[in-house]
Amino acid sequence: MPGHPAVHRTAGDVRAALVGERRAGRTVALVPTMGALHAGHASLVDRAVAECDAVVASIFVNPLQFGPGEDLEQYPRRFDDDVAMLGERGVAHVFAPEATTFAPPELRTTVSVRGPLAERFEGASRPGHFDGVATIVTKLLAVALPDRAYFGEKDLQQLAVVRTLVRDLDLPVDVVGCPIVRDVDGLALSSRNAYLAADERGHALALAAALRDAQATWAGDATAARRALRAALEAAPCVEPDYADVVDPRTFEALEGRVDGPAHAVVAARVGRARLIDNAVLGGPR
Numbered sequence: 111m112p113g114h115p116a117v118h119r120t121a122g123d124v125r126a127a128l129v130g131e132r133r134a135g136r137t138v139a140l141v142p143t144m145g146a147l148h149a150g151h152a153s154l155v156d157r158a159v160a161e162c163d164a165v166v167a168s169i170f171v172n173p174l175q176f177g178p179g180e181d182l183e184q185y186p187r188r189f190d191d192d193v194a195m196l197g198e199r200g201v202a203h204v205f206a207p208e209a210t211t212f213a214p215p216e217l218r219t220t221v222s223v224r225g226p227l228a229e230r231f232e233g234a235s236r237p238g239h240f241d242g243v244a245t246i247v248t249k250l251l252a253v254a255l256p257d258r259a260y261f262g263e264k265d266l267q268q269l270a271v272v273r274t275l276v277r278d279l280d281l282p283v284d285v286v287g288c289p290i291v292r293d294v295d296g297l298a299l300s301s302r303n304a305y306l307a308a309d310e311r312g313h314a315l316a317l318a319a320a321l322r323d324a325q326a327t328w329a330g331d332a333t334a335a336r337r338a339l340r341a342a343l344e345a346a347p348c349v350e351p352d353y354a355d356v357v358d359p360r361t362f363e364a365l366e367g368r369v370d371g372p373a374h375a376v377v378a379a380r381v382g383r384a385r386l387i388d389n390a391v392l393g394g395p396r
């Protein structure tokens with residue numbers, strides 16, 4: 111029922127409210143976000159509202175997942191608009207803790223998904239990023255104890271990291287991956303698109319265009335697809351590619367040559383002061 115959500119500032123408050131929901135026999139959904147909400151977030155929320163009885167959305171700009179020199183301070187914050195949007199879509203609870211209490215400097219425990227999955231691509235470009243994600247996602251799951259938690263395929267490697275930690279720690283939650291929402295021109299929606307000036311936004315379309323070409327020309331050869339993807343991004347004006355590759359979406363292992371199983375094209379690039387990531391399915395069951 112649309113209305114104004116209850117805003118909880120502490121783990122204790124949101125836990126108590128959700129205990130009440132569960133006692134009343136309601137299923138609980140968690141949608142973790144960093145706020146500055148857009149239609150991509152809305153798609154997760156709408157699915158959660160459709161599939162569960164009580165939805166809690168978290169709004170927390172997680173300092174642990176930002177590296178030194180990244181955009182933690184500038185990250186867009188629009189709390190009142192976010193809460194209003196969540197209420198309109200039927201979210202009953204917003205969990206918006208203070209960083210000083212939820213991720214204080216004296217936090218002694220880190221959840222770290224070891225091995226290549228979290229070390230490649232985003233993990234290599236942003237050291238410590240996935241430890242920060244895994245630690246806060248684990249805390250959010252521990253606080254909310256949801257039946258289902260919703261994540262976007264926009265952050266495909268993050269989704270794989272979350273699936274891994276949930277499996278490894280035997281957490282009793284269904285992780286639901288939701289498709290990427292794009293603007294009409296193809297740009298994947300991101301809170302960081304706010305950093306793009308009008309001309310930069312035009313240049314940023316090269317990421318989605320390269321991915322569309324990779325899908326259109328996919329003939330099962332990862333090496334050829336990688337070469338074309340890299341060439342497209344390197345030729346794009348005002349785009350500084352970070353990586354462009356063809357991977358197994360479960361392990362983020364780079365694929366070579368003939369591929370029969372699942373394959374995704376993944377790209378990251380800097381356009382102006384925005385670091386953008388995007389991906390697209392190429393082949394196989396997901």
Ligand code: AMP
Pocket residue numbers: 142143144145149150151153154260261262263264265288289290291292298299300301
């Ligand atoms: P963020 O607020 O950027 O941390 O994102 C919160 C959740 O929304 C994550 O699970 C993201 O993958 C998801 N998300 C962000 N952008 C999109 C998008 N364009 N389409 C689908 N999901 C998205």
